Amino acid sequence: MRTLSLNGKWSLERPGRNKKYSAAVPGDVYGDLLRNKAIPDPYFRDNELDLQWIGETDWIYSRTFYLSKKVLEHDRVLLRCDGLDTLASITINGRAIGRTDNMFRTWEFDVKDGLKAGQNTIKIHFSAASKFVRRKREERELPQWGQPGGVLGGNYIRKEQCNFGWDWGPCLVTCGIWRDIYLVVYSHARLADVHISQTHGGKVIELEARLVVEKIRRGRLTARVTIQRGNFQATKKVVLNGKSAGLKIVVKNPELWWPNGMGPQPLYKVLVELRDGSGLLLDTWERKIGLRTLRLDRHEDEWGESFQFMANGVSFFAKGANWIPAEAILSRLTGNDYERLISDSAKANMNMLRVWGGGIYEDDRFYELCDEYGICIWQDFMFACASYPTLDPDLMKNVRPEAEDNICRLRHHPSLALWCGNNELEMGLVGDKWTESTMSWTDYKKLFDKLLPDLISKLDPDRDYWPSSPHSPTGDRARHYNPDCGDAHLWAVWHGQQPFEWYRRCGHRFNSEFGFQSFAEPKTVNRYTVPKDRNVTTYIMEHHQRSSIGNTTILRYMLDWFRLPKNFEMTLWLSQILQGMAMKYACEHWRRSMPRGMGTLYWQLNDCWPVASWASIDSFGRWKALHYMAGNFFNPILVSGLENNEQAAVKIHLTSDLRKAINVQVEWTLTTVGGDTLAEGSKKARAFARQSRPIQTLKLKKYIQEHSERDLMLWLELSVHGKNLSTNFVSFSRPKYLELRPPGITTKIRFDRKGAFIVKLKAKKPALWTWLELDGLDAEFSDNFFHLRPGKECEIQVKPGKRIEEAQFKKRLKVRSLIDTY
Secondary structure (H helix, E strand, O other): OEEEEOOEEEEEEOOOOOOEEEEEEOOOHHHHHHHOOOOOOOOOOOHHHHOHHHOOOOEEEEEEEEEOHHHHOOOEEEEEEOOEEOEEEEEEOOEEEEEEEEOOOOEEEEOHHHOOOEEEEEEEEEOOHHHHHHHHHHHOOOOEOOOOOOOOOHHHOEOOHHHEEEOOEEEOOOOEEOOOEEEEEEOOEEEEEEEEEEEEEOOEEEEEEEEEEEEOOOOOEEEEEEEEEOOEEEEEEEEEOOOEEEEEEEEEOOOEOOOOOOOOOOOEEEEEEEEEOOOOEEEEEEEEEOEOOEEEEOOEEOOEEOOEEEEOOEEEOEEEEEEOOOOOOHHHOOHHHHHHHHHHHHHOOOOEEEEOOOOOOOOHHHHHHHHHHOOEEEEEOOOEOEOOOOOOHHHHHHHHHHHHHHHHHHOOOOOEEEEEOOEOHHHOOEEOOOOOOOEEHHHHHHHHHHHHHHHHHHHOOOOEEEOOEOEOOOOHHHOOOOOOOOEEEOOOOOOOOOOHHHHHHOOOOOEEEOOOOEOOOHHHHHHHOOHHHOOOOOHHHHHOEOOOOHHHHHHHHHHHHOOOOOOHHHHHHHHHHHHHHHHHHHHHHHHHOOOOOOEEEEOOOOOOOOOEEOOOEOOOOOEOHHHHHHHHHOOOEEEEEEEEOOOOEEEEEEEEOOOOOEEEEEEEEEEEOOOOEEEEEEEEEEEOOOEEEEEEEEEOHHHHHHOOHHHEEEEEEEEEOOEEEEEEEEEOOOHHHOOOOOOOOEEEEEEOOOOOEEEEEEOOOOEEEEEEEEOOEOEEEOOOOEEEOOOOOEEEEEEEOOOOOHHHHHHHEEEEOHHHHO
């Protein structure tokens, strides 16, 4: 078997217009029009609104390609489309080949009879998705939650749902050949499916390979399966008398794959070779797999029913975030973008990402990187925040191959932890019958309780399935928000306007979605605004805020916690500190609560365009304060303090995700806001494996009476063999009431000859949320938005985005802290 790529240069045109643009495949219409400078940047100011005609327009992609006579001598020539977005009609040499209506499916068409030796022409006509969903909605309105500035009715089409707008994303309705397109040429037979399953037995793992072939001619076929890593290699052969066969290979002394922070991520190469009776190679299949078990554990316990993931039989606390498509214009995404975001997740001590159901089944490179970095994946099927016409047999027929394609494509990845049916349908979109606001449980179950779990059981039986996020298995009418079982989406903070302290009253088993917004930093905001826009209440700033309560809510909470910032720039920075504080309240509380609660995935990791949002990394890849703070509150070993103003006490907690117990030393220092030491102490403790417990209660009534709640700061530090592994900070008062002094921060800078600079910082007075920035230049910081305690030196590594001299570095370096925002 061979493939002939049709990627590369195509032409793009609007029907009836005498104008052609150059196009790149894989790609999409927005990317092509931008490349041709036919439209302005849709992310700048409110250009998005002037470009809505693109989604209302049909588009034609076309190209010529050449074939030799030898190609056409093969038994089969198929056109394979790994992704067409979405309503497409395909012709080759003027002959109709087929139609598509699902962005998420792989499509194959037998095209041999329509091809010729020499030049051939292929055209793909994409019909306007916006017009289609509008017509369907006029026929019957399906319940869905409206998105600000979006196109309603997207739930009628199997297409990226956030393409029609969301409360963090633009409405840019795309079309195009968004994944590879090529001809598949073969004779005799090809591999139709390969499934590698694992049976674990201590020092031995048995791999079973199930092979399915597609035969055209009779004849003997053999398959050889090889597994290899380093010096280890094992090979077995099997004869295929029919259309399928299986074989088993034993791996002795296997190297196990572990989630990030639990162990290494070794990968084994699996190669399957299909040959005919004469030994001629017909087809190959190659993947990298990890040897592990990864299951969702649910069992009765003292609190109800557990909800925890287990790797190789070891339970672990899931730490991470929710993932949305990393670009609204998918053609802009590169492998480097995926590498950056997944590595950034690992750097923040995450071990899990939830691929949210309103986006896409991600690119293969995404999952490969998650395998390499140990980031487990909670994988939603692509259904979110809307009812779907499951009463229509055609939809069910369309969803089945969509699910089959993606289950089979992704099931070999060791990082794949869970399949989930949908996002939030059970939070109010399902009821006894179809109404203006709900679909019926009967029709809901057809898809999410029958079709999808049946396919998982058949095609990927070693993984668990969860019908909806959130979901609690306690009956049809109460399947969500039972804190004693299942997962929960918690939005009382933000949407419900509850204070951050509300999180500490939550005892859910797994927190799969919750969040708080912030603005992007000034460098990012300046990319989509002009100077007159730079006030958070201007039209453009509010256009780049898709939550209906967004900017107002940020400012309301900000004034609850902090003093009024002195200018626009400091408003942006302070919003990030506020966001990080909110997530710290939540995540530290739930980590302290394990093993009752065993997971916390905040909303959200990334952005798809420059916007005010819940993301911890903005659309340019710049870490917000939250992402730096996440690296600390997701630290594998954490010291934290829980203040109690009524009792004038602080309870010190020790939390460990490590697989082995270790001895630690915890030190505490109580100071005034001016930095004077009032009391200090230390305690040696045992950090037990995968446990959290209080180790000491500090009774501080005497100091509160002598000074006041507003004049006390408690500094915590955890070390092992003198090495600082975790620090934390506790106050009895909200930061706006702390009478901070100018901290007098000094820096010492040295160049490490690897393109990075080491900055040593000291402060004379407490400096809360100290952050470094390079003026006009991006940089990577080993830490940022940290608390600087008087007399304690802090060392930060800074890698500028481009190589600069030391004099330039010193000139560009800015060091600021909370007091600078006022």
